[in-house]
Amino acid sequence: MRRFLPLPCLLLLLWLLLNDSLSTGNLVLGGSIALILSLLAPGLRPVRASLSHPLTAARLIGHVAADIARSNVAVGWRILRGDRAGALPGFLDIPLRMRDPHGLAALACIITYTPGTVWAGLDEQTHTLTLHVLDLQDREAWTRTIQDRYEAPLMEIFE
Structure with missing residues (x-):
């Protein structure tokens, strides 16, 4: 869960910043889009990066x-x-x-x-x-x- 949460949170934050609104509709729509894109994103990156050093x-x-x-x-x-x-x-x-x-x-x-x-x-x-x-x-x-x-x-x- 710790690896999964940063991407949807970042996407939701960007959505809210771009729309300049914290309305319930924007929270629900932005949260839904963020979750869907986060679930689809791993398929687009077949090679995972790991930061060492x-x-x-x-x-x-x-x-x-x-x-x-x-x-x-x-x-x-x-x-x-x-x-x-x-x-x-x-x-x-x-x-x-x-x-x-x-x-x-x-x-x-x-x-x-x-x-x-x-x-x-x-x-x-x-x-x-x-x-x-x-x-x-x-x-x-x-x-x-x-x-x-x-x-x-x-x-x-x-x-």
């Missing part, structure tokens, strides 16, 4: 938050200065060791949330990530950053 996850969240803030400042300054000519945009292929779909999804979010980088694709046969970078000055630094700063902790957490 919560301290590693907390450290990774801190690294990601700092990187996002740093990247926001760098991209913002580049735009404000009008320094578009100095940018060297490009694509970079990075070999990945991680195979867990939840870890790959988290890595995709981390990369896409960081201004100046976009997850452009993943070759499932060679496990190669294609990354687009706004300013690709140092390919080795980008490869090390993705593999060591993000992929290694995600592998520890999910695999």
Whole structure:
């Protein structure tokens, strides 16, 4: 029951927030929808995630938050200065060791949330990530950053 309750409670809360009402009708309708969706949801996720090493996850969240803030400042300054000519945009292929779909999804979010980088694709046969970078000055630094700063902790957490 402890594993089941968070999802319907979250869905009900979201329903009530979106409808901006605590009326009896919204509580009943939102509760019914939340229960039905919660019962149907496990069939949509054949692979279950398990979070191991919560301290590693907390450290990774801190690294990601700092990187996002740093990247926001760098991209913002580049735009404000009008320094578009100095940018060297490009694509970079990075070999990945991680195979867990939840870890790959988290890595995709981390990369896409960081201004100046976009997850452009993943070759499932060679496990190669294609990354687009706004300013690709140092390919080795980008490869090390993705593999060591993000992929290694995600592998520890999910695999």
